[in-house]
Amino acid sequence: MALTSTPFFVSFLILTTFIIINFAAESSTYEEEKEPFVGVNIGTDISNILSPQNLVSFLTHQKITHIRLYDANPDILGALSGSGIHVIIGVPNNQLIGLGSSNTTAATWIRKNVVAYYPKTLITGISVGDEVLTTVPSFSPILLPALQSLYNSLVSSNLHKKIIISTPHAASVILNPFPPSQAFFNQTLSSVITPLLNFLSETGSPLMLNLYPYYVFMQNKGFVPLENSLFKPLSPSKEMVDPNTLLHYTNVLDAMIDAAYFSMKNLNFTDIVVLVTETGWPSKGDLKEPYATKENADTYNSNLIKRVFGRSGTPLHPETTSSVYIYELFNEDLRSPPVSEANWGLFYVNTTPTYLLHLSEIGTFLANDTTNQTYCIATDDADSKTLQAALDWTCGPGRANCSEIQPGESCYQPNNVKNHASYAFDSYYQTQGKGPGACDFKGIAMITTSDPSHRSCIFPGSKQLTKQTKQVVNSTQSSNAGEKLRLRLRIFSSIKISAISNILHIHLVAVVPSILFVL
């Protein structure tokens, strides 16, 4: 994540003229993924991380279909085989020099980390380095050569149309992001950025950006409203209006994405799509981080997900919705202070949700459940002997209600030990009040927020049980159904917008003298 400060430029300047921007969204090899998606980053500074198999079954249960790794961990890539989960693998910064200076090294890297797994493990992208231009600028000259040599190896393996390759940048490579129409890439970096964009354009690759409205807000408190950072509905007076385009920005993320499009356009690149490789909000912080709360993190991520699935694009490009990778799947307990650093996760390491997202009507991602419900089920890699022993204990001394997994009852099918154990574990877990130790079973059980009910089999704790009255479907079945910029902040003016009969009247309310802040 980008702790490097994110610049933000707020300027509410009314111009009488505005420019209409034309954008030709051209095709790219990125075509495979027409539908925008939400993925998650998986950081591994964790003391007690799940085994690769459990990680994959957890992802599957959570209906997480896209992940990004910071390296090419062979165990995880192996475990992902056959899962259908799309994965972006990472080249750590310390490998760039080797890859950029030798085609052979790059070919070996691709063979070992991509060809060895593809297509059983659905590697869909390679992110080469991480925020190189801002965190290890001395590596900048080697970045493009590394991308090129890896790309050449993908071409040799005929995988270049299947696997995208790019490099994630910190938001701070873009200066003056608001108003977006005045944004531009830091010119000091242009000797690197321009050839890089050429490469992305020629190879049909996306511009990868790590975008954190959280940091924008924290560094511009008082100028950037919290609501705006959290995608909350804004009163018209709080909407940001780009004076050059008259486009209305209801949230900071859209403004940051459009700033990238304008910056690229300044360099005459109009065919590169933005992919948000990191974004998120921390759920806990220290005294200096009062906005790192569960409530804000929940609001940010829930609204972010709804936005992507709602496909509303940005004000500049309503037709193009960037896919995003949430930072991040698990809280990374080993991260050094500030406290927020260890609290970006959607889940605790033990797979309990940090907070429950509000995703009603989304239906394709994560819990899909606003009822604060969790379930306990068997892991995918548990062996059947251990499961049977645990099942016997749970339905016996554990006193779980196992009546529904008896022959002929609604949860008997599929008749296998894993299914029966999941039901029994969940029954036990629910009757124990979902207490901390109630879903342990020596590591063969895990907590999920996805309702494991299937067909007429309703798991204990399912809201289907309480919401829908039990309907007896058929008498033959006894079962029930129911189924950083140094911030230069110029405030020119503030505007008030009132909508009357669908016409926006813009009133200049006050002209605040231009202020120049240099942090």
Ligand SMILES: *[C@@H]1O[C@H](CO)[C@@H](O)[C@H](O)[C@H]1NC(C)=O
């Ligand atoms: C790598 O291969 C490309 C294309 O075959 C070639 O242009 C380039 O000079 C090679 N780079 C190195 C470092 O050998």
Ligand SMILES: *[C@@H]1O[C@H](CO)[C@@H](O)[C@H](O)[C@H]1NC(C)=O
């Ligand atoms: C972009 O294209 C315009 C028109 O072709 C040209 O005048 C301008 O110099 C170009 N800008 C850059 C940065 O190449």
Ligand SMILES: *[C@@H]1O[C@H](CO)[C@@H](O)[C@H](O)[C@H]1NC(C)=O
């Ligand atoms: C679930 O609800 C309980 C009480 O209603 C609350 O104490 C708990 O924090 C909630 N859990 C989550 C993850 O929101």
Ligand SMILES: *[C@@H]1O[C@H](CO)[C@@H](O)[C@H](O)[C@H]1NC(C)=O
């Ligand atoms: C999520 O909720 C929607 C609407 O209630 C429903 O149609 C969809 O099947 C649910 N998805 C899952 C995975 O439960």
Ligand SMILES: *[C@@H]1O[C@H](CO)[C@@H](O)[C@H](O)[C@H]1NC(C)=O
């Ligand atoms: C066990 O579960 C079944 C089905 O949900 C229910 O009808 C029954 O009353 C339960 N038994 C006990 C002892 O709670």
Ligand SMILES: *[C@@H]1O[C@H](CO)[C@@H](O)[C@H](O)[C@H]1NC(C)=O
């Ligand atoms: C009940 O089951 C019988 C036999 O399986 C079937 O013919 C009948 O259509 C079913 N009735 C309903 C209401 O589903």
Ligand SMILES: *[C@@H]1O[C@H](CO)[C@@H](O)[C@H](O)[C@H]1NC(C)=O
């Ligand atoms: C632009 O990039 C250079 C080189 O990394 C850096 O020293 C400078 O501070 C950046 N400019 C701004 C305004 O951030």
